Amino acid sequence: MGESAVVCEEVWKSFRIYHQRSNSLKERVITRRNQYEEFWALKDVSLEIPHGAALGIIGSNGSGKSTLLKTIARILTPNKGVVRVDGRMSSLLELGTGFHPELTGRENVFLGGSVMGMTKAELDRNYDGIVEFAGIDSFIDMPMKNYSSGMYARLAFALAISVDPDILVIDEVLAVGDEDFQSRCHQRIAEFRRQGRTIVLVSHGLDNIRALCQDAVWIDKGNVRAYGKSNEVVSAYLAEVYRGDDSRPAEEGDELRYGTREVEIDDVVIVDNGGIAVNAFTTGESVTIRVHYRAHERLVDGNCVLQVFRTSDMIRIYGHSAEETGLRPVFDGEGAVEVTIPRLPLLKGAYVLTIALQHADTGHVWDCLDRSVPLMVFDAPTGRPPHGVVDLATTWRVAQGEG
Amino acid sequence: MSLRTTIGEFRDSREMVVNLVRRDLKVRHRGTFLGMLWSLTTPLMMVGLFYVVFKYILHASSIKDVRSVPFVVYLFCGLAVWNLFSVGLSGATGSILGSSYLLRKVYFPRAILPLTSVLSALVTFAFEFGVALVAAIISVGIPSWRIIWVPLLVLMVCYFTYGMGLLLAALAVSFRDVVHFVGILLQVWFWGTPILYSLQFVDNHPGFQFLLKLNPMTGLVVGFRNVVLLNHPPSVPLLAYDLLASTVVFVVGAVVFNHGQRMFPELV
Numbered sequence: 001m002g003e004s005a006v007v008c009e010e011v012w013k014s015f016r017i018y019h020q021r022s023n024s025l026k027e028r029v030i031t032r033r034n035q036y037e038e039f040w041a042l043k044d045v046s047l048e049i050p051h052g053a054a055l056g057i058i059g060s061n062g063s064g065k066s067t068l069l070k071t072i073a074r075i076l077t078p079n080k081g082v083v084r085v086d087g088r089m090s091s092l093l094e095l096g097t098g099f100h101p102e103l104t105g106r107e108n109v110f111l112g113g114s115v116m117g118m119t120k121a122e123l124d125r126n127y128d129g130i131v132e133f134a135g136i137d138s139f140i141d142m143p144m145k146n147y148s149s150g151m152y153a154r155l156a157f158a159l160a161i162s163v164d165p166d167i168l169v170i171d172e173v174l175a176v177g178d179e180d181f182q183s184r185c186h187q188r189i190a191e192f193r194r195q196g197r198t199i200v201l202v203s204h205g206l207d208n209i210r211a212l213c214q215d216a217v218w219i220d221k222g223n224v225r226a227y228g229k230s231n232e233v234v235s236a237y238l239a240e241v242y243r244g245d246d247s248r249p250a251e252e253g254d255e256l257r258y259g260t261r262e263v264e265i266d267d268v269v270i271v272d273n274g275g276i277a278v279n280a281f282t283t284g285e286s287v288t289i290r291v292h293y294r295a296h297e298r299l300v301d302g303n304c305v306l307q308v309f310r311t312s313d314m315i316r317i318y319g320h321s322a323e324e325t326g327l328r329p330v331f332d333g334e335g336a337v338e339v340t341i342p343r344l345p346l347l348k349g350a351y352v353l354t355i356a357l358q359h360a361d362t363g364h365v366w367d368c369l370d371r372s373v374p375l376m377v378f379d380a381p382t383g384r385p386p387h388g389v390v391d392l393a394t395t396w397r398v399a400q401g402e403g
Numbered sequence: 404m405s406l407r408t409t410i411g412e413f414r415d416s417r418e419m420v421v422n423l424v425r426r427d428l429k430v431r432h433r434g435t436f437l438g439m440l441w442s443l444t445t446p447l448m449m450v451g452l453f454y455v456v457f458k459y460i461l462h463a464s465s466i467k468d469v470r471s472v473p474f475v476v477y478l479f480c481g482l483a484v485w486n487l488f489s490v491g492l493s494g495a496t497g498s499i500l501g502s503s504y505l506l507r508k509v510y511f512p513r514a515i516l517p518l519t520s521v522l523s524a525l526v527t528f529a530f531e532f533g534v535a536l537v538a539a540i541i542s543v544g545i546p547s548w549r550i551i552w553v554p555l556l557v558l559m560v561c562y563f564t565y566g567m568g569l570l571l572a573a574l575a576v577s578f579r580d581v582v583h584f585v586g587i588l589l590q591v592w593f594w595g596t597p598i599l600y601s602l603q604f605v606d607n608h609p610g611f612q613f614l615l616k617l618n619p620m621t622g623l624v625v626g627f628r629n630v631v632l633l634n635h636p637p638s639v640p641l642l643a644y645d646l647l648a649s650t651v652v653f654v655v656g657a658v659v660f661n662h663g664q665r666m667f668p669e670l671v
Contacts, residue, residue: 015669016669070668073509073510074510075506075507075508075509075510075668076668076669077665077666089510091508091509091510093508093509094508097504097505097508097509098504098505098509100426100430102429102430102433103426103429103430103433107425107426107429110422111422111423111425111426114418114419114421114422115419115422115505115509115511116509117415117419117509117511119418120418143433
């Protein structure tokens with residue numbers, strides 16, 4: 001196995017926009033040459049995705065991110081430059097690729113699965129799970145043309161998330177429009193990451209990119225505008241998107257990050273008990289938040305603050321700090337503050353964390369990532385999970401004839 | 404792309420090929436009462452038609468030299484081989500154009516699409532061959548040991564068909580005319596192959612016979628009939644020529660296909 005799962009070296013890709021494309025011999029003979037304009041969708045893009053890493057691709061519509069995804073998936077061939085792939089790759093760009101309406105659900109599972117690169121043995125193994133997820137048991141031997149669009153989508157989606165390659169190239173639009181799909185899709189991606197697989201993801205949800213990918217690339221008019229840690233790339237992208245946008249309230253402290261920076265937060269890494277960095281967990285898991293800092297001077301009586309918000313309404317669910325637990329870190333040079341949540345009580349949903357380094361007594365803020373560290377939580381796979389925000393771990397008893 | 408990666412990718416795609424062939428066959432016959440039997444109707448109709456034309460209208464035999472074999476069986480045998488070629492080739496020609504939904508969404512070695520068409524035709528052929536064999540046993544008796552030539556001959560037909568298919572499938576993406584052209588080509592080619600008549604029938608026209616022998620399908624059709632019906636060996640020089648011609652076609656087809664395939668997802 002090579003060092004990297006995917007390498008793009010100086011990739012250029014152009015499309016010809018034909019004014020009037022001649023598909024027939026006659027037209028070709030008469031007009032001799034097709035009139036077209038060359039449109040460069042990718043200009044000199046270089047990337048390297050190590051094994052086990054996850055790369056998010058962001059950019060506005062028409063920026064070239066889909067072209068990049070398809071080029072990585074080797075569906076499109078670059079005009080110049082090379083794309084090298086090391087490992088078995090599957091691409092999920094739409095639901096139900098390869099399905100034929102005349103065939104039954106069962107036949108399509110095996111046809112579509114093989115098109116996505118799954119083997120017969122794999123499909124045999126996953127078949128029951130796919131049908132169960134799709135919930136179309138009694139229709140599985142009927143031609144798919146008789147399926148409702150919902151049934152079709154469920155079966156196609158169940159098949160899609162059962163792929164098990166070394167490298168997964170996925171366009172998140174395939175789960176758009178259905179909250180359950182989206183959550184399962186994210187859960188599958190997170191699971192994938194923990195198994196050490198490689199993922200390339202296109203998503204319009206910037207929080208998803210930050211939660212699921214440690215690296216991101218921002219494509220703008222075919223150029224790489226930024227490439228690096230997903231948090232930083234997303235911030236740079238947001239800054240550009242909202243620049244000169246008067247409709248956005250320019251409140252004090254609206255910035256995602258503020259502080260006087262005598263000590264800086266280098267990185268916030270959230271790991272599971274296996275030590276793999278991923279911002280997506282299931283309820284009940286052990287979670288460790290590691291705040292890496294770099295101090296430019298020696299700071300005593302420091303404090304580290306953690307706050308947890310629900311993304312949908314920004315309700316603060318939790319807030320605590322090192323100082324309140326009797327710990328006053330001294331920031332000197334480089335180091336890390338570790339916060340462990342032994343059993344994550346949050347229920348399924350999207351959350352964001354605030355992490356701040358400040359003075360324990362005056363509350364003077366040195367560096368604060370304000371509601372900008374995403375955390376995704378999924379239901380534990382067993383049973384029927386409770387609803388809401390917090391798992392109260394209730395036990396139930398029915399008492400009769402006691403009152 | 405290097406030959407080694409291509410072969411490796413083909414090997415990795417074999418399950419997809421099997422599933423695509425299965426899809427072709429299922430879709431063609433699904434919902435019909437007779438199912439696979441329908442694939443026999445076209446050759447049987449043609450056999451019936453030509454029988455009537457030759458026997459009652461032209462009052463002639465185009466196979467004077469092989470009186471021992473009933474004309475219908477002789478014809479059916481040749482048609483089975485011809486259909487393998489013509490069905491495979493016309494399928495392969497449209498195989499890239501007809502698979503845009505796959506080409507735009509997943510990566511796989513593109514050359515498996517024309518191969519799928521050839522293999523689908525091969526399955527249908529197996530069915531027709533079974534019928535031809537039964538007819539041969541009933542009318543002329545059990546074939547001799549020479550029948551062991553059949554797998555080689557069939558393989559050679561597939562090889563030639565695939566080579567032509569690669570070439571035409573790639574050309575059809577740039578020039579949609581090719582799809583129509585293939586229909587006409589196959590009609591002319593049919594008459595230029597000794598299916599309705601024997602090679603000896605044109606003994607008096609050495610020029611025409613020479614032209615016939617340039618047709619790679621001639622040696623294959625004649626050879627097939629020889630071993631199934633007549634207990635003759637196939638003509639080895641003709642087969643050697645076929646192999647050479649097929650290889651030239653295959654190489655040209657593979658080069659053209661390989662050159663064109665990077666643009667397929669954008670052009671289809």
